[in-house]
Amino acid sequence: MKITTSNLIRWAGLSAVVGGCLFVGIQPIHPPEILSSFTTSTWAIVHYVGVIMCFLILLGITGIYARQVKEAGWLGLAGFLLFGLMWALTAAFQFAEGLIVPLLATDAPTFAVGFEGISSGSPSEVSLGILPAVYSLTSVLYLVGGVLFGVATFRAGILPRWAGGGLAVGTVAPLVLSLLLPHEFIRLAAVPVGIALALLGYALWSERQENVSEALTATGRPQLRPTPAA
């Protein structure tokens, strides 16, 4: 198979599909953030998969953005950069949770518990430096980046609008849900965002035939136009 820009964008779509599905899939199997979970194999697997998920979503949103660069405008660029930065930082958090926290569970358990308490807002017994602030920044990037990227995709009108809209709405949903749901259910708030990313990815992936026929009509028509008889 030849590497063409349209093929690459399709593969990026596939990457978004897998990344989005993983984002949904790891939520129900994520062990509780307590000391006894940190050394389990489920804990390790969920966070290793978490790093891969971030990598795939980064490639995926690059493709989604590339497909609609012009139409998504500045809003799309801002959304792409903020959302991209969020996934890069999330990969770093997943990395620390998967590879460092299990080791600290025996060497520095108070620190490990304090670190894992950041996401639930539990107070830590040891200093966590600027980590809680960086986590908050990641949450802001998630909200603002997700909404801007979703709205820009909706407005661009190239990929299904309801998937773009779903991303925007799904991103802000946790704000409302956190008022209604206890913390252990808040993970479910990731589900609409994961599904929206997967759907946008699927739209990119399955777009080929239309693209090909579009390209054919655009380039083929002038050559096929009959020459009027002189």
Add this chain to the structure above:
Amino acid sequence: MQTTTSNLLRWAGLSALVAGLIFAVVGLIHPPQLLSSLNTGTWTIVHSLTIAMSFFGLLGIAGIYVRQAEKAGWLGLAGFVLLSLWFVLVTGFTFFEALILPLLASDSPKFAESFLGIFTGSAGETNIGALATLWSLLGVVYILGGVLFGIATFRAGILSRWAAGLLALGAVSSPAFALVPLALAPLAAVPVGLGLAWLGYALWSERRGQASQPVPATKRALLSPTPAK
């Protein structure tokens, strides 16, 4: 200014330029891998810069790759994916070094020392699990990614071949720096950093050349004269 593909590619070039320059420099100003370095200002600056380098690097190589995707072929795609993976995993290591390790210097100094041992090759007292293996694997991903991306860019012939060659040679020669004294080892990053920065600059400064490119095939078809019968 409009967000057109060619504008975005230029900005991606700028991004690669910044990432390359940071990469060339951070190794040279990196404090020694000692417990006493962890809470210094230089430690924080070097690792914050490295996190920024990874993000700019991700955007930068995506731009360099997109500019030559079709000509760079499978080699280019493999190099791009490996280098992207490297940037993401380096962010993981650096994030830990910048934000967590300084805190562990007082909470768990033995663990911190064992972790630092990964980079100096000395085994610590504490088990650091898969981290040392992952760091070695990351070295392989870096060399392979750099060489493949450099060669593919060289062969594609769209951006500067000198810069592409520098990137590939820099990556392939980096294992040789294991033979030089430890103090000189950071120099291994310089050619790769400069190669990346140069490719970024080539992408950034390309605009005028592109504007005078020949009319694409689709337009040409429209312009072809109908032969008189």
